[in-house]
Amino acid sequence: MRSSKNILNIFLTGYMVLFFLYLFTPLMFMTAAAFNSSSFPTFVPWQGATLSWFETLFKDRILWGSVLNSVIIGAGVIALAVPTGLAGAMLLTSRGIRGRGFLYALMVSPILTPGVILGISTLIFWDNIGVPGGIFLTIIGQTAYISSFCMLMFMARLQRFDRTLEEAAMDLGATHKQVFRKITLPFLRPAIYSAVLIAFLQSFENYNTTLFVIGAETTMTIRIASMVRLGITPEINALAVLFILFTILAAVLYEARRRDEARRAEAAKEAEERESDTVQNLRLDMQTD
8 A cells, every 4th residue: 555655756746747748748849840841830730841941930031130129129128127126126125215115116016017008108208209119119118117027136135135244344444336346246146147037038028018119120029929910830930949949058058057167166175175184284293293
């Protein structure tokens, strides 16, 4: 008779298998459709293997231009949203700030506002002062709410920060700029990397806000949406396969770098321990002599 622990392990194993099947099965079918010669993105019926859809993708200058626009907008959003979110987080986590609850609700409110409202309001405001829709306005519109995500990530990190380190540095004569550069910024480095990644991904896949502020330009999501309305082809599947391969490659490179840094840190630690043991042995020998 099986124990309760064995039953729980079987249940968890089955759940994880079903979960990953649910997660990756659509991706596998989508990938297979990119190599099917059918003019419609489908895996069944299989009409023969082909690479023609990748050739069609590489010749689609409009689509690649929209991808480039998405990358440019993402870089612009990072340049604005990350510093803005960091400033907001440091303000809300600083001591002696009044109206903290009101300021927090005000700064988080863009996340709760529908993207359509953000896009329309951004377009109306900037159009009244003579700024037309385009890449610049898209960066401004997306930054309005993506900076709130960055702020929340920085706040979560700053809540574990020991403020006495800053006070000790200033007591020793350091300026506020030096304290921020030498103490606060290194502590926030993991959150900065995460905020940069989240800001780029949020910008890259945004549709609702971008639709109203992009003007005559186009982004990848806008272009794909228009292609879906006109009749989708496996060219989109080929683009998705390239993104999947790029994501896997980036993850492998990151993991390899992380393991290499861990090995170096372990080697440095072992070398330090050996050096400490050597020094201690020399001291013992000198005391014995």
